[in-house]
Amino acid sequence: MARERKFTDDQLFQATKQMIIQDGYEAFTFSKLASILNVSRGSIYKYYENKDELISEFLMYEMNRFLHEFHKLDKSGDFQTQFELLIDFIFEQSNMHQVLEIIQQIPANTTKRVENNKNRLNEYHIDMYQQLQGLIDLGRKENIIKNHLPTALLLGMTFQTIAIPNHFNISQEEWIASIKEVLIHGMLKKE
Amino acid sequence: MARERKFTDDQLFQATKQMIIQDGYEAFTFSKLASILNVSRGSIYKYYENKDELISEFLMYEMNRFLHEFHKLDKSGDFQTQFELLIDFIFEQSNMHQVLEIIQQIPANTTKRVENNKNRLNEYHIDMYQQLQGLIDLGRKENIIKNHLPTALLLGMTFQTIAIPNHFNISQEEWIASIKEVLIHGMLKKE
DNA sequence: GTTCAAAGTGACACTAGTGTCACTAAAAAT
DNA sequence: ATTTTTAGTGACACTAGTGTCACTTTGAAC
Structure with missing residues (x-):
């Protein structure tokens, strides 16, 4: 399994939801998200190629x-x-x-x-x-x-x-x- | 009166309205506005210090x-x-x-x-x-x-x-x- | 304890925007 | 024709974001 993750999908989606509800799509950035999750920006790119991909995954999660x-x-x-x-x-x-x-x-x-x-x-x-x-x-x-x-x-x-x-x-x-x-x-x- | 202006307030507000209705506040930039009006970005700064000021003036105009x-x-x-x-x-x-x-x-x-x-x-x-x-x-x-x-x-x-x-x-x-x-x-x- | 795979980092090059300002252009006033 | 005044320009320095990648860290498996 290798190293433990510093953040779960749930934490990531929760932070994303909060940011999007507060300030909308445009104001969502990897930088802010990374700082909320206390990780480096680069680590998020391990899971999502870019903002659109991350947000579309988040929407799937919410919709489900x-x-x-x-x-x-x-x-x-x-x-x-x-x-x-x-x-x-x-x-x-x-x-x-x-x-x-x-x-x-x-x-x-x-x-x-x-x-x-x-x-x-x-x-x-x-x-x-x-x-x-x-x-x-x-x-x-x-x-x-x-x-x-x-x-x-x-x-x-x-x-x-x-x-x-x-x-x-x-x-x-x-x-x-x-x-x-x-x-x-x-x-x-x-x- | 000196030199003639290349764009009127009306033109500027109309372009602003179009941009804001289409893409929202965040997507509004001086660069895009300048290119719609066919002037340099710098010239808009002669009348508005920044985006917030321009948009608040636009809103006054619309509201009136x-x-x-x-x-x-x-x-x-x-x-x-x-x-x-x-x-x-x-x-x-x-x-x-x-x-x-x-x-x-x-x-x-x-x-x-x-x-x-x-x-x-x-x-x-x-x-x-x-x-x-x-x-x-x-x-x-x-x-x-x-x-x-x-x-x-x-x-x-x-x-x-x-x-x-x-x-x-x-x-x-x-x-x-x-x-x-x-x-x-x-x-x-x-x- | 060594290995190794995945997690995480931070520096790098890049893009798209901001705000400023010395300078040029043009029309009106003299 | 010259002066004055305002409009407009484009280069400059700056900021905040993006996407990448060689490298480090960590924990489980062997």
């Missing part, structure tokens, strides 16, 4: 973790129950939103490993989207969702809610309950 | 333009009319969303001119927020908005809708109409 949690969600209730569980889940995994946005920023023209990861990330994304589509379809089968609203919009609006800045520090509980209320029944009182 | 348009909106109708006009307006000005996000990314510890601009941008932001708050208050006075929903959330959800990716290229018209429908009445049919 996320999908694993996602699949554990209870799929037995009716539409509204499952929809509310989904929103709770999205808020539990709130920084996943920032992580997923990074996928778009990986440039083309890199190594095969990166291209490979990008393709697999896309497949994962489609897989997840299909499951969510299944949830909306359930609502349609129950005949409670307005027929003319596009599925893509309903999912988009749902996911986008986690990016709304809560400047006034309204409690998480009230915040989430209000989001559910608006998405499901709208902001206006019933006449 | 945006607020000017905003103030022209018809404020005479009832809540629902004005709200729908607001959403139409937001989509007309859709890249303003990306522009506003840049404000957060200007670092601290720069020149006084930058600090000054940041403060004024904040004031503008508050000004706009108060007007929007006025709109929500109108809805409350008309007694048609559910009382328990926080104003900040309603505005947040409204503004966030422009960032929803329309991957399936649903027509702008249908997209906006659906957003209005969900925000106002929710995704579920009335029982």
Whole structure:
């Protein structure tokens, strides 16, 4: 086995996540990462040829973790129950939103490993989207969702809610309950 | 007046906008800007000490333009009319969303001119927020908005809708109409 | 204890950006 | 035509990052 490693993949990915969530893709550098991990920059190149490769591996890792949690969600209730569980889940995994946005920023023209990861990330994304589509379809089968609203919009609006800045520090509980209320029944009182 | 300028502020801001919308704050460089404007990098330093200063001036310019348009909106109708006009307006000005996000990314510890601009941008932001708050208050006075929903959330959800990716290229018209429908009445049919 | 394979290092050459400044160019004022 | 004033230039020194590689370190296997 030879020499012991000074850092695990988990440590590396955790540090990467923190850097990316805080400052975004561009601000991520091997230098900063190396200093967080207390190793020399050169040692990271033993495992990743460059930044794009490292980040694409990180995204695979995060995506796997996320999908694993996602699949554990209870799929037995009716539409509204499952929809509310989904929103709770999205808020539990709130920084996943920032992580997923990074996928778009990986440039083309890199190594095969990166291209490979990008393709697999896309497949994962489609897989997840299909499951969510299944949830909306359930609502349609129950005949409670307005027929003319596009599925893509309903999912988009749902996911986008986690990016709304809560400047006034309204409690998480009230915040989430209000989001559910608006998405499901709208902001206006019933006449 | 001496020698003629090779580029106007408008040209400079337009090029800046394009670069920032396409690639974000970090990717903006004096080198690229200079090459778009067909001047030497050095000449831009005649007007702006550095990137932060240039971008903060650009944001002032954009914000002024945006607020000017905003103030022209018809404020005479009832809540629902004005709200729908607001959403139409937001989509007309859709890249303003990306522009506003840049404000957060200007670092601290720069020149006084930058600090000054940041403060004024904040004031503008508050000004706009108060007007929007006025709109929500109108809805409350008309007694048609559910009382328990926080104003900040309603505005947040409204503004966030422009960032929803329309991957399936649903027509702008249908997209906006659906957003209005969900925000106002929710995704579920009335029982 | 020797060997050897993998982990880690730090110096090197390179790139792409920054900010400055003495200098040149051009248009307006005299 | 000369002067003045401002616009613009490009070379210079600097910084912060990249990717590489010969070399050192370490721990397990023999």
